[in-house]
Amino acid sequence: MSEDRRQEAGSSSGSTADPDEIGETLIHDPGELSYRQLIWRRFRKSKLGVISAFVLVAFYLVAAFAGFFTPYHYNAIDIRYRHVPPQRLHFSPGKGVYVDGLKSVRDPQTLEIVFTTDPSQTYLVRLLYKDAHGKRHLFGSDGPMFLLGTDRMGRDLLSRIIYGGRVSLSVGLIGVILSLILGSFLGTVSGYWGGWIDDVVQRFIELLSAFPGIPLWMALASALPPGWSSIKVYFGITVILSLIGWGGLARQVRGKVLAYREQDFVTAARAAGAGHWHIITRHLLPGCYSHIIVISTLAIPGMILGETALSFLGLGIRPPMTSWGVLLEEAQRVTVLLHNPWLLFPAIPVLIVVIAYNFLGDALRDAADPYSY
Numbered sequence: 506m507s508e509d510r511r512q513e514a515g516s517s518s519g520s521t522a523d524p525d526e527i528g529e530t531l532i533h534d535p536g537e538l539s540y541r542q543l544i545w546r547r548f549r550k551s552k553l554g555v556i557s558a559f560v561l562v563a564f565y566l567v568a569a570f571a572g573f574f575t576p577y578h579y580n581a582i583d584i585r586y587r588h589v590p591p592q593r594l595h596f597s598p599g600k601g602v603y604v605d606g607l608k609s610v611r612d613p614q615t616l617e618i619v620f621t622t623d624p625s626q627t628y629l630v631r632l633l634y635k636d637a638h639g640k641r642h643l644f645g646s647d648g649p650m651f652l653l654g655t656d657r658m659g660r661d662l663l664s665r666i667i668y669g670g671r672v673s674l675s676v677g678l679i680g681v682i683l684s685l686i687l688g689s690f691l692g693t694v695s696g697y698w699g700g701w702i703d704d705v706v707q708r709f710i711e712l713l714s715a716f717p718g719i720p721l722w723m724a725l726a727s728a729l730p731p732g733w734s735s736i737k738v739y740f741g742i743t744v745i746l747s748l749i750g751w752g753g754l755a756r757q758v759r760g761k762v763l764a765y766r767e768q769d770f771v772t773a774a775r776a777a778g779a780g781h782w783h784i785i786t787r788h789l790l791p792g793c794y795s796h797i798i799v800i801s802t803l804a805i806p807g808m809i810l811g812e813t814a815l816s817f818l819g820l821g822i823r824p825p826m827t828s829w830g831v832l833l834e835e836a837q838r839v840t841v842l843l844h845n846p847w848l849l850f851p852a853i854p855v856l857i858v859v860i861a862y863n864f865l866g867d868a869l870r871d872a873a874d875p876y877s878y
Contacts, residue, residue, distance in 0.1 A: 544872045544873060553867075553868065554865055554867065555868075556864075557861040557862070561865065564858060564861075565674060569671070571664075571668045573642060573643055574643050575642065575661070575668065576634070576642055576645045576663070579660065579664050579827050580660065580825050580827075581660060584658065586607070586649055586655050587618070587657055588654070588655060588657060588844070588845050589620045589651050590847060591651065591652060592604045592605065592654075603646075604628050604630060604649075605622040605623055605627055606625070606649070608620070608621055628646045629646060630644055630645070631644065631646070651663070654848070656832075657835070662832075665827050672812070673829045676809065676812040677809040677812075679743045679747075680743050680747045680812075681750075681804050684747045684751040684754060684801075684808075685801050687747065687748075687755070688752070688753070688754030688758060688797075689754065691751070691755045692756065692758030692759040694706070696761070696762030696766065697766055697785060697789065706755065710752040710756060718811075723815070725748075726745060729741045735825065738821070738823055738826075739822055746812065750807060750811075758793050758796070761789075762793070766789065770788060771789070795873035796873065799869045802866040803862070803863065814830065816828050816829075829852075829854060836848035836851075
């Protein structure tokens with residue numbers, strides 16, 4: 506068939522056809538591409554999907570190397586600079602990039618110390634800044650520099666948001682991996698063997714689905730021992746979100762397996778003497794891979810929002826660890842919203858990541874069926 510295509514391409518292009526053009530035609534012929542190449546080809550046509558993929562990669566890279574991208578440590582406390590509003594970057598040809606200094610005054614109404622800019626003092630912002638401990642940062646300054654302001658303990662909010670992304674983003678990935686393992690395995694077992702096994706798995710999924718999400722999260726999260734360290738709580742929250750989130754994937758994998766198990770290639774494998782494990786791993790699961798990838802991608806935002814909700818309610822990640830939910834929990838008081846609205850900035854990366862994952866999942870869902878032109 507490949508030879509016939511070459512002859513047709515040569516005859517249609519005429520005697521003056523450029524060999525490079527013929528090769529380009531053959532490369533872009535869907536019949537010459539593998540299944541992965543077809544998916545990649547279809548995915549590249551989705552601009553929102555590609556942009557979302559780059560945005561998510563940037564978020565994960567910045568979170569992975571948070572110590573370099575942040576000007577301060579996330580738990581660096583300086584009580585002298587409590588609730589400093591965001592500072593603006595300035596540029597002048599003679600100085601370069603700099604920030605104005607800060608001066609504190611007492612609000613006559615609330616009697617609170619508030620900060621205003623002091624143009625008489627300026628501090629240069631330098632790239633590849635080395636701090637007092639000898640650590641390199643992408644940027645920094647010898648004076649106070651809080652581009653997104655500070656919290657009630659004088660901690661830099663930008664640094665805490667970036668470090669918090671480590672927890673919130675990794676909870677989504679680890680949680681989805683655990684849910685993927687549970688959902689794929691139990692869904693395949695349920696659909697392949699059927700009978701009483703199928704009834705038990707499906708009734709258990711229905712039982713999990715009957716409970717409201719947030720109250721169930723709260724009940725399980727409150728069962729964690731109060732004396733656990735932050736790391737143990739982190740893994741406990743991840744496991745909780747995974748145990749709750751696998752039901753939907755299991756049902757969809759079960760539906761796929763039910764459709765595949767009666768196909769001719771499965772019947773032929775049984776007739777050839779193939780065992781159950783061989784049929785499941787070599788014939789049934791590979792047919793579900795594209796669907797599993799898409800569902801997993803769409804499930805990650807739910808995991809991130811779950812961790813954010815639990816931490817916002819005070820049942821998730823606990824200080825001194827930080828996450829986007831922990832940062833939003835600190836901004837839930839009305840007085841904070843009135844006087845320190847910049848503490849709501851952690852909601853912005855949550856929105857960006859959730860929207861990007863949704864766009865990426867939609868693009869992958871369309872690309873998983875590359876033959877539908």
